[in-house]
Amino acid sequence: MSDSPKMTFIEPNGTRREVKAPLGHSVLEIAFDNDIDIEGACEGSMACSTCHVIVDADWYEKLPPASEEENDMLDLALGLTGTSRLGCQIDITEELDGLVVTLPQDTHNWQSG
């Protein structure tokens, strides 16, 4: 039996955290399970952009394209890049074993204020 897939979070200070990435779990759930500092204020209901992650360019191409709703929320994310996604919308598959994402410097919660 092969090991569970893994993924890596790069924290804003540059620290790399490799963690287990169970199939079917979202990047946001994996972050929560491993005490990675992602806010995820709306807990995956796509009402905020606080689980914004910057996907490693090579991995970005392997992800299914973002939906309209995800793109709408991303428009509101601070520090948006060409390879930005919402962590709650990336579900781990076999192909994503080894995924690398960077946490942005800052996030903006559009639910508050």
Add this chain to the structure above:
Amino acid sequence: MDKAKPVYLDYQATTPADPRVVEAMMPYFHDQFGNPHSRGHSFGWRAEEAVERAREQIAALIGAEAREIVFTSGATEANNLAIKGAARFYGQKKNHVITAVTEHKCVLESCAQLEREGFQVTYLPVQSNGLLDLEALKAAIKENTCLVSVMAVNNEIGVIQPVAEIGAVCRAAGVFFHTDAAQAAGKIPLDVAAMNIDLMSISGHKFYGPMGVGVLYVRRRPRVRLVPLFDGGGQERGFRSGTLPLPLCVGLGKAAALAQAEMAEEGERLTILRNRLLKGLRERIPEAALNGDPDTRIPGNINMSFAGIDGEALLAGLKNIAVSSGSACTSASIEPSYVLKALGLDDALARSSLRIGLGRFTTETEIDFAIGEIEKQVEALRQAPAAE
């Protein structure tokens, strides 16, 4: 004709607001005032409703969705936001922008700023009729091109660029296409879907709306992303922070609705007037040459050179009509128009040019009067001994 006022024939500079636009705006200055971003009370909700109605009216004019319309202070801001915003967002991977030499100053200066930031910019020449050569565009697109910015209608000579063809070339190449439609919106049919336009700038006061408001159309599918020009409350999908000017938005919406309803009829009427003007000037003034393509142009503009005449002197003599010369005053001197020079006119001929703009409120009587005035002045200047 009002004898006290000169006849206004400078509709490319600005247009008077349509009285119906003014009427639509009035209530929103006082009785129905409100901050459209206020969430907690009916003043805000009503204001928001009015803004959203205006957004829909503008979207309908160009075949867009209402949520793709971003209000700005005018076309200069919209052009800055589109060009700098897109280039700065995609610049890490794609740092090349293509535009044309006859673009409006605010497009050229935005590109110049990008060059100072390290971007590459290609300035395409135009043909002697003022139109872009599509083959030259195709040849200029590179692997690292992120944006092509070409105006829909030129502000000096009124020629209509092949927008749909440019859009098709850009879409096929995977490059975003921005068009400055300040002189086109409300004058000629525009359809962002059929023309593959990703970003489009519009100005209110160029088509009978109020000054101080414009829009940038920003495509959602495929999604175009922009780095905003300034920071704030994140209004307008984060693209343009700042409280929306409620009466101006309403006025722009009304102007769009009027233009959509009346464009065809107005175009026909202006074409008749324009042809009358052109025929009159040509018949009565020798060596009067039309600048820009004779056919592919909006009906409300002619730009003519009168060989041997100094445009500034001509302008100074034309006290009873309000037109523009083919020159632009810079801080230091009067330079011949870079647009006319790009068509191949020499300095002297470029300097001898007049831009005459017709519009919604222009009458046949005014056209006949203008022909007479221009004829008289040109004749007088041509007979006068050249100043030493």
